[in-house]
Amino acid sequence: xxxxxxxxxxxxxxxxxxxxxxxxxxxxxxxxxxxxxxxxxxxxxxxxxxxxxxxxxxxxxxxxxxxxxxxxxxxxxxxxxxxxxxxxxxxxxxxxxxxx
Amino acid sequence: xxxxxxxxxxxxxxxxxxxxxxxxxxxxxxxxxxxxxxxxxxxxxxxxxxxxxxxxxxxxxxxxxxxxxxxxxxxxxxxxxxxxxxxxxxxxxxxxxxxxxxxxxxxxxxxxxxxxxxxxxxxxxxxxxxxxxxxxxxxxxxxxxxxxxxxxxxxxxxxxxxxxxxxxxxxxxxxxxxxxxxxxxxxxxxxxxxxxxxxxxxxxxxxxxxxxxxxxxxxxxxxxxxxxxxxxxxxxxxxxxxxxxxxxxxxxxxxxxxxxxxxxxxxxxxxxxxxxxxxxxxxxxxxxxxxxxxxxxxxxxxxxxxxxxxxxxxxxxxxxxxxxxxxxxxxxxxxxxxxxxxxxxxxxxxxxxxxxxxxxxxxxxxxxxxx
Numbered sequence: 001x002x003x004x005x006x007x008x009x010x011x012x013x014x015x016x017x018x019x020x021x022x023x024x025x026x027x028x029x030x031x032x033x034x035x036x037x038x039x040x041x042x043x044x045x046x047x048x049x050x051x052x053x054x055x056x057x058x059x060x061x062x063x064x065x066x067x068x069x070x071x072x073x074x075x076x077x078x079x080x081x082x083x084x085x086x087x088x089x090x091x092x093x094x095x096x097x098x099x100x
Numbered sequence: 101x102x103x104x105x106x107x108x109x110x111x112x113x114x115x116x117x118x119x120x121x122x123x124x125x126x127x128x129x130x131x132x133x134x135x136x137x138x139x140x141x142x143x144x145x146x147x148x149x150x151x152x153x154x155x156x157x158x159x160x161x162x163x164x165x166x167x168x169x170x171x172x173x174x175x176x177x178x179x180x181x182x183x184x185x186x187x188x189x190x191x192x193x194x195x196x197x198x199x200x201x202x203x204x205x206x207x208x209x210x211x212x213x214x215x216x217x218x219x220x221x222x223x224x225x226x227x228x229x230x231x232x233x234x235x236x237x238x239x240x241x242x243x244x245x246x247x248x249x250x251x252x253x254x255x256x257x258x259x260x261x262x263x264x265x266x267x268x269x270x271x272x273x274x275x276x277x278x279x280x281x282x283x284x285x286x287x288x289x290x291x292x293x294x295x296x297x298x299x300x301x302x303x304x305x306x307x308x309x310x311x312x313x314x315x316x317x318x319x320x321x322x323x324x325x326x327x328x329x330x331x332x333x334x335x336x337x338x339x340x341x342x343x344x345x346x347x348x349x350x351x352x353x354x355x356x357x358x359x360x361x362x363x364x365x366x367x368x369x370x371x372x373x374x375x376x377x378x379x380x381x382x383x384x385x386x387x388x389x390x391x392x393x394x395x396x397x398x399x400x401x402x403x404x405x406x407x408x409x410x411x412x413x414x415x416x417x418x419x420x421x422x423x424x425x426x427x428x429x430x431x432x433x434x435x436x437x438x439x440x441x442x443x444x445x446x447x448x449x450x451x452x453x454x455x456x457x458x459x460x461x462x463x464x465x466x467x468x469x470x471x
Contacts, residue, residue, distance in 0.1 A: 010135060010160060014176060044176035048160040052180045060159040094159045 001025055003034055003079075004089035008061075011049070011092070015042040020089055029084045031063055031075040035092075049092060064091040104426045105170065105468040106434055107151065108442055109138035112460035114153060115442075116171045119455075123432055123446040126455045132174065133165065140421055142208045143170075143468040147215035151468075152234055154205040154220070162204050166234045177234035181205070181222055184241035190224065191253035200224045200244075207421060209264035213271075221261030225252060225278040227290065240290035243276065248295060248312040255279035255315050255334075256380075262420055263316070268323040275329065275344065280315035283331065285344050296344030300333060317360045318420040322369035330372050330399070332362040332420070337374055339399050350399025355386050361423035365448060366431040370398035373425075373433060373449060375418040383438075384415035392435070394449050408452035409443065416441070421464035428469060436462025 005021040012018060023037040032055065039046050050057050055075065057063065062071040066080045066088050082088040106117040113131030132138075136155045144150040153165040153174070164177045187200035203223040211217035216233040226244050228237040252259060260279055267273035274290060277283045282297040300314045315334035322328065331338040331347065335358050338347040351357035356376045365371035372395050378386040385391065390409040393402040416437035426432035433449050436442045440459040445452045 008159070010157070014163070044163075047179045048163060053182060058159065058161055097158075 001027070001029055001084055002086045003029060003037070003083060004086055005034060005038055006089045006091045006093075007038075007045075008092060008094040010094070011045055014044055014048070017042070027084075028076075029079050030077060031070060031073075031079065031090070034079070034090050035075075060095040060097070062093050062095065064093055065089070102428065103470045104428065104432060105143070105148075105470060106424075106442065106444070106455070107141040107143065107171070107464075107466045107468070108436055108459065108462060109141050109153070109421075109464035110436075110440070110460040110462050111137050114138040114141055114155075115456070115459060117442065117455050121428055123426075123428070123444060126444075128456050129171070132171070137204075138463065139204060140207050140464045140466075142210055142466045144210040144215040144218075145212050146210070148468050148470055150210070150215040150233075152208045152210060152218050154208055156204045162202075164205070164234050178230070178236050181220070181226075181228055181237050182239070183226060183244070184239040185245075187244070189250060190259060191251060193254060195253070197250070200226075202226075203258060206260045206262045207264055209266060212266050212268055219264050219266075219274075221264050221276060223258045223260035224254075225259045225261040225281060227261055227264070227276055229290070242286070242291050243284060243293045246284070246293040246295075248281070251312050252278060252281035253313070263319050265319060265321050265329075267321075267326045269326045273326075273343070275319060275321070277316040277319050277331075279317065280334075281312045282314040283316050283319060283329075283344055296340070297347070298345065299340070299347030300331075300338065301336070301349075302334065318362050320362045320364045320372070322364040325369040328369065328398075330362050330364060332359050332374055334358065334380060337362065337399065350395070352395070352400035352402055354393055354402050359418075360420040361418050361435065363423045363425055363433070365433075366425045366427045367429065368396070368431075371396045371448070372399065373423065374402075375423070375435065377417060383417045385417075388413050388415060390414045390416060390437070392433070392449055392452075405445075405449040405452070407450060408445075408454075414439075419463055421466075422462050424465050424467040426467045426469045432467070434465050434467055436465045438462065 103120045108115040113134040115130035118127045139154045141153040151167040156162045165174045189197035192198035207221040209219040220228040227240045263277035265275040272289045329340045337351045339350045359377045392405040416439040423435040433445045438461045
């Protein structure tokens with residue numbers, strides 16, 4: 001399946017891409033397998049979305065799709081059909097924070 | 101023609117400042133990695149085109165960068181920093197045990213002889229080494245496991261290993277410093293370590309002979325006298341004449357002995373520089389005046405260097421890795437401020453000019469002297 005992924009701007013710059021990523025992902029299509037595919041294609045992003053070892057999502061990032069916040073779901077849950085069909089992207093979103 | 105390349109890490113990107121040997125006209129390049137905290141950039145002595153950089157932010161964590169062409173282009177290298185074994189606990193601010201957690205790379209120290217070998221000092225404090233140009237990292241865990249690790253605790257900036265010094269005369273000897281654990285030395289290439297904090301006196305530690313717990317801010321060494329170390333501690337400027345086995349105070353006539361940076365003149369092993377900061381509650385220069393202090397006697401007798409620096413309404417800080425010297429003659433001295441200025445002196449500190457004034461807050465300054 002061809003899955004669409006939207007990255008935060010900083011990670012698009014680091015990966016040298018613009019726009020959505022289009023990635024081939026075998027079933028089951030889950031957060032884990034999609035991020036696996038992102039990291040396999042763009043190894044410079046290893047460790048920037050989730051921990052190298054535990055695969056735990058970095059605290060200031062969240063996963064969204066189809067207007068649903070998937071951040072606290074199991075990363076092995078199947079993603080919505082619209083994502084699997086390539087109609088909707090998996091969004092990896094940086095938390096909004098003004099900071100300094 | 102010879103020249104200098106100044107590598108500046110800021111809270112919002114990296115900048116590279118270039119000049120010829122006159123050091124009068126400067127070209128400012130950057131920002132590189134715009135929007136990222138660039139804690140440290142440092143070039144290899146063995147290959148000046150090789151530069152390593154630490155890039156991080158709260159959202160995406162730690163990433164590492166390497167340039168093989170003097171900073172024109174960069175490649176992302178490995179960022180897998182995994183502590184050796186079960187890391188255990190150190191002390192938290194309140195004295196309770198707290199698990200060791202990797203947060204960021206504070207300092208990079210390339211090997212003096214091999215461009216592919218580089219050391220990384222990290223928070224929570226540990227020392228990592230790469231022998232493949234930053235692609236993979238292995239912890240030199242003898243430091244963290246040498247026995248006092250459970251007693252280490254963070255300073256206000258975190259429990260960071262911020263200083264790494266490679267002894268140019270002895271490839272097996274290395275010094276590191278941690279806030280707030282103290283200074284340590286290895287004489288066997290990083291396998292075993294010794295705390296070298298005797299003579300340090302810290303008000304908040306009741307035991308004057310405490311092996312660890314001292315908030316060392318920075319340590320510097322001159323290659324011609326590698327047994328002599330200079331230290332800016334939280335409070336107190338210190339000196340050791342025996343590779344850190346014993347320290348004595350050399351604060352002398354400084355207006356305040358709190359500060360972060362300390363560095364040594366490139367050609368005069370007894371000429372040292374500090375930037376006194378008012379106090380640990382007020383992290384800015386005293387009296388609204390930005391002054392570098394220089395001792396030509398290895399400490400105790402200090403002169404204020406202010407020509408060209410702001411002498412009123414100035415309230416900036418200069419962080420621990422934000423001063424460096426070049427190897428030209430006369431020696432050039434450079435430092436960056438929390439206000440985003442990078443100042444340079446082409447005459448060992450007698451006169452200063454702002455190379456650039458309005459960068460983001462400066463975290464680190466390093467200099468490469470180019471043939």
